Amino acid sequence: MTVIDDWKTLISNNGGQILKTVASHENLYADVEEIYKAGFERCFLNFFRPYGASYELEDIPALEHEYHRVIKDFHNLPDFTLTDVQMYQNTWREQQSNLYVPHCGINAMGIAVGPDGMIYPCDDAVMLGEEFVMGSVWDGVDKEKEKRLRRRLNKLPEKCGGCELKCYPCPVCSVLNTEELASDPKDWFCELRKMQYRVVNQYLPSNPFRVIK
Ligand code: SF4
Ligand code: SF4
Structure with a gap:
């Protein structure tokens, strides 16, 4: 070949x-x-x-x-x-x-496995640590935890509330960039x-x- x-x-x-x-x-x-x-x-x-x-x-x-x-x-x-x-x-x-x-991972029922064997709701959430864990490769996904986490993460920035474009930024990316869930997007x-x-x-x-x- x-x-x-x-x-x-x-x-x-x-x-x-x-x-x-x-x-x-x-x-x-x-x-x-x-x-x-x-x-x-x-x-x-x-x-x-x-x-x-x-x-x-x-x-x-x-x-x-x-x-x-x-x-x-x-x-x-x-x-x-x-x-x-x-x-x-x-x-x-x-x-x-x-x-x-929907966004790519959080609201699209994404599942990502971290190098630690823990399961997260999307690939970037792997970088955010324990707070974003919803199961493990050993025990599978904890359905209640998953529901709570996805509900919590499904949040809009205030700035987007009245905007007719509705092109909301991902609330979890916002944690990675600003350490705040669903912070207002920059201009x-x-x-x-x-x-x-x-x-x-x-x-x-x-x-x-x-x-x-
Ligand atoms: S942080 Fe947001 S954009 Fe990044 S992989 Fe997760 S859901 Fe997708
Ligand atoms: S990201 Fe900006 S343009 Fe998009 S909905 Fe939010 S405020 Fe509007």
């Missing part, structure tokens, strides 16, 4: 998708091009987890420009999809219908969300709206 065959097998064994964290606009186009050429079928661009780095408000126009470029050139090629575009289009549609939009966060909706709404598919792959 050649190195390329190994690489392709690895990609396909992992669902054909890669998560790319976008920490800056500068390499976005070149990175997506490389991901496409490497043989991935799907890529999720995550603008919201640049691991400690936040954007300045003045960075957003350049990000918006590059986001358009990658969507125009790569999204929906016969063998390639930017799944963040689909997700933002779908959540926009759900928001318009006033449906609740750059809101502007970044608005930018993503602004961009993806220009590429809405006509029919069917939701593409399942």
Whole structure:
């Protein structure tokens, strides 16, 4: 088996998708091009987890420009999809219908196992320690604990209460970044969300709206 065959097998064994964290606009186009050429079928661009780095408000126009470029050139090629575009289009549609939009782990019944063998409600919660444990690999999930924890974590920041966009930030990420559950998102966060909706709404598919792959 050649190195390329190994690489392709690895990609396909992992669902054909890669998560790319976008920490800056500068390499976005070149990175997506490389991901496409490497043989991935799907890529999720995550603008919201640049691991400690936040954007300045003045960075957003350049990000918006590059986001358009990658969507125009790569999204929906016969063998390639930017799944963040689909997700933002779908959540926009759900928001318009006033449906609740869940976060990835906490409200989507996520389960993650930490290196200590403890079970947490999502992968990032593993970093938060004992308070977020809802079971262990030895005893399984404690259903009552899980219910209480998910209910407690299902909290909105005050700032989002009256906002019609309803693109709520994850309350647990907020603990990681500010040590407070569901703290108010910073302006750059809101502007970044608005930018993503602004961009993806220009590429809405006509029919069917939701593409399942
Ligand atoms: S902290 Fe939030 S965004 Fe991060 S994995 Fe958990 S639910 Fe998902
Ligand atoms: S734009 Fe900001 S305030 Fe409004 S829902 Fe989204 S994160 Fe909350």
